[in-house]
Amino acid sequence: MLSKNSFKNVCIIGAGPAGSFTGYLLSRKGFNVTIIEKSSSDKRKVCGEYLCPQGVNLLKKHGLIDLIEKYNPIHGMKIVSPSEVSFLSFFPKDQIGNIGASVNRAIFDKDMRELATRNGCKIIRGATVSELEKRDSQWIVKTEEKEMLADLLIAADGINSSIAQKLRHKTEINTKRIALHVYTPIKDNKYYSRLGQMHILKDGSYVGINPITPEEVNLSIVCSKDLLKEMTTKEIINNAIRSSKELRSSFNELSEESQISVSGSLRNRNSHIAGEELAYVGDSAGFIDPLTGEGIFNALQGAEILSQSLIASPNEKGLVEYKNSRAKYFREKNILNKIFQIVIKYRFISELIASFLKDRQERADTFIGIIGNIYRPLEGIRKIIFNH
Ligand SMILES: Cc1cc2nc3c(=O)[nH]c(=O)nc-3n(C[C@H](O)[C@H](O)[C@H](O)COP(=O)(O)OP(=O)(O)OC[C@H]3O[C@@H](n4cnc5c(N)ncnc54)[C@H](O)[C@@H]3O)c2cc1C
Structure with missing residues (x-):
């Protein structure tokens, strides 16, 4: 039950996987949620459209198997090094499942939006935020046609987040x-x-x-x-x-x-994440590089962490909890992704790692298990080095 001083009216900007899933999870628990989405058509995004096994599992855990069962499965990856050393790797069987999916983003994002509206969350399509103002502890969100008051603003507007730019939370990075x-x-x-x-x-x-x-x-x-x-x-x-x-x-x-x-946008760094009646989720909260194909999962996982924190404490305490839990959850992954950036930059390191992984099937499978989020990075690295 939401008390008098709780966040009750929530405005989410952006109906990608992050915004729609947050809208679904919060409206299910009685929050009054409106999502503003700038696109009015269902089109595919520039995306590899691969949903990693842990992303499939997250949806299954929420009883949303209907959202993914229509797609073709992905069982692993073929990896090819610069000198064309190639090996096949298969997502390892573990208690959390081992199947990824090829998701057409026009259909997936549409299904996620429909999911959001199941519990009364409203979606305004074809609208962008023209003005954003803070009065006392409420946000006044203006679009060309509407003005609304929100106790909490959630920016889920992707890698180029206009909210982060307006509020000067986006750190410029020249990715080249x-x-x-x-x-x-x-x-x-x-x-x-x-x-x-x-x-x-x-x-x-x-x-x-x-x-x-x-x-x-x-x-x-x-x-x-x-x-x-x-x-x-x-x-x-x-x-x-x-x-x-x-x-x-x-x-x-x-x-x-x-x-x-x-x-042209392949990286995003955000200096705020959460606090003062505002939270960023999905790519708007940060993005390193699409190399490991985890953006959709990260968006869904971030939405889950944010919603759980707000359901437990629908106030500033919940935002602090979100910020800390999110940082903890993604810390190892972010370090690993940065290491991968170095690996692909230096050819001899890529070749060394490819030969090492190709040498034993279990190594290759554990490696792809880390990328598919079946194993936590440290857990997987330990398995590669000590178990096999
Ligand atoms: C080349 C490339 C390949 C990729 N391949 C993969 C892959 O294979 N697998 C994977 O998991 N991830 C992949 N990603 C990453 C993935 O696409 C993103 O991480 C994921 O879409 C993030 O979801 P999101 O909801 O945060 O943002 P988005 O999906 O970008 O959604 C943001 C939404 O906000 C809306 N919006 C934007 N600005 C405004 C505004 N001002 N007002 C209202 N609405 C607004 C947009 O229209 C959009 O619908 C790839 C990315 C790139 C660049």
Whole structure:
């Protein structure tokens, strides 16, 4: 039961996985939640569309199996080093399950929005916040057409969070990297399997592949922004395909009709996270790099931590609890992701690690278990070094 001094009216900005899941969890417990979403159409986002096993498990834990059972499963990853040492890895069986999913983001995000509205959460689509003002301990949130009062503002508006920019919580980072994204068919059905793929290229770029269907493989490349000075986006992707025997065998070069999307924002650092009637969740709270394909899970997990903290203490205490629990939960992962950035930058380290993992199947599987969040990073590293 919410008491008189509790946060009661909550306004969430952004209906991606973070905003919609927070809206669902809070409205289920009696909070009066409104979500403002700027997009009015259901379109796919620039995303590898891979939901890691722990993301699948999180939805299952909440009884939401219907949200994921329609998608094709992912059982592991093929990993290819710059000199094309390649190995297959399979998510290890553990008490928490070992299946990821290929999720079409237009459908997944729509389902998440519908989930949010199951308990009375309202979603206003096609609207953005034009003005944001704090009066006493309440937020006045204005869109072009509406004005509302909120006891708590939750920014779930993604990596380029306009709320964090307005409130000067976004720390500028020059990433020098971009992501190019395309849907392309597999060359021949014999190359189709329910494994994702990660190719580290010689120049430190990497290609992520998610086999949505044989006709529609989600291919993303993260590379230096400088390449755009020399080549078109299509040439960059074709160059990558040409440069790798593994990629060449699975894909034809892109045709004139291929639709390539570009994402220039691959990192976000936020200096606030939570407090003073405000919380950031999902990418708006921070994002390191899409390399390990965990953004959707992190968004859902962040939403769960925030909601649980607010349900236990629907006030500033809950926000402090969220900030601390979130930091604790993601600390090891953030360190590991930073280490991965170094590994892909230095070719000899990538080669050493690839050979070490390829040497034993259990090592490779444990490694992918860490990336799929089946193991906590330290737990997984200990398993790799001491158990196998
Ligand atoms: C190249 C690339 C590949 C990736 N691949 C994967 C992958 O395979 N697996 C994975 O798990 N993650 C992947 N990610 C990351 C993943 O896409 C994000 O982490 C995830 O979408 C975060 O969810 P979110 O709800 O925080 O933000 P978003 O999904 O970005 O949702 C934010 C929402 O806020 C809305 N919004 C923005 N501004 C405003 C505003 N001012 N007012 C109102 N609404 C607003 C947007 O329209 C959007 O719907 C990838 C990212 C990139 C760049």
